[in-house]
Amino acid sequence: MRSRNIAFSITIAAALAATSAAEAGLVVRSAGPSSSAYPPGRSVGDAAPIALKPGDVITVLVSNATRVLRGPGTFTLGGGTRTAAAAFNARGRFGAMRAGAVPSSPSLWHVDISQSGTICIGPDTIVKLWRPENDLDVTLAIAGQGGATQKVEWASGKDELAWPTALPLSDGGEYQLTWTGNDDPTRLKIARLTSVPIDPNGLAKAFIDKGCQSQLDLFIDNTPPAA
Structure with a gap:
């Protein structure tokens, strides 16, 4: 990335x-x-x-x-x-992508559907799904605990999609995402933070403690090197 x-x-x-x-x-x-x-x-x-x-x-x-x-x-x-x-700003969006750069999530709180793993969310986080490729219409199926499944249509040209309100996210909950043309389901586990730290070290430590590796990697990759 x-x-x-x-x-x-x-x-x-x-x-x-x-x-x-x-x-x-x-x-x-x-x-x-x-x-x-x-x-x-x-x-x-x-x-x-x-x-x-x-x-x-x-x-x-x-x-x-x-x-x-x-x-x-x-x-x-x-x-x-x-x-x-x-x-x-822990809640800020990242800057515009350079030409030729590999697409990456626009913020720490967007869920990249191409990556399995544990995802940290804040107590008031509005969860949005994000996909690196948006050139196709797809049907996204999200399977939660207890067999509950929600299907949503994801139109071409759109790279963000709100998490369906009919499938509430729970701390420790596990979810499987599949979509049209994808043979390898994405598996997510939710870790809910009691609060979102406002300092860089606190936020990074929270990601480490909860095992939210993809968010930690994104955070590190978008933090400037020391002068």
Whole structure:
């Protein structure tokens, strides 16, 4: 998935207040021999040494930006430049896609029907389905728990569709989506957040804790790198 710019609306001052200079970074991606020592969700202090071996690559969320650290070497987050240019809006839509870019969900809260997995939703989230290809009329069938199924028509040219109100979403509920021409059903599990964190680290941590990997990936890919 190629990165696009996030749309921001909260002021810089508010964002910096939520992510102060003394706040720890949050590991959001980790690969390599030291991945067990730096798993996603681990907090790392500004002055704490991060010792990486050859082949290690970790991504850390710091001050509303990401830093990618590659081993071998020992690093500290306090040595990097903090970014003050990006205020954060968890509910914002992403910027326009560049020509030739691979389509990706327009916001963290749209459900990409091409990806199975756990989906986080807020207490007042209006759930919308999204598809990367919209050139065909399709019939979408959503099977919920207890055998309840809803079918909706998805017209060509439209890439968004509201979740059918006749099939309420429940925390921990599992749903299977099939549609015309698709031989591989998408399986979704819903994780309802009690609230939507307004700071980047809090939101990323919520996605990690709930196992909402596709939303975490989308969030990371649309967060600017540290200067």
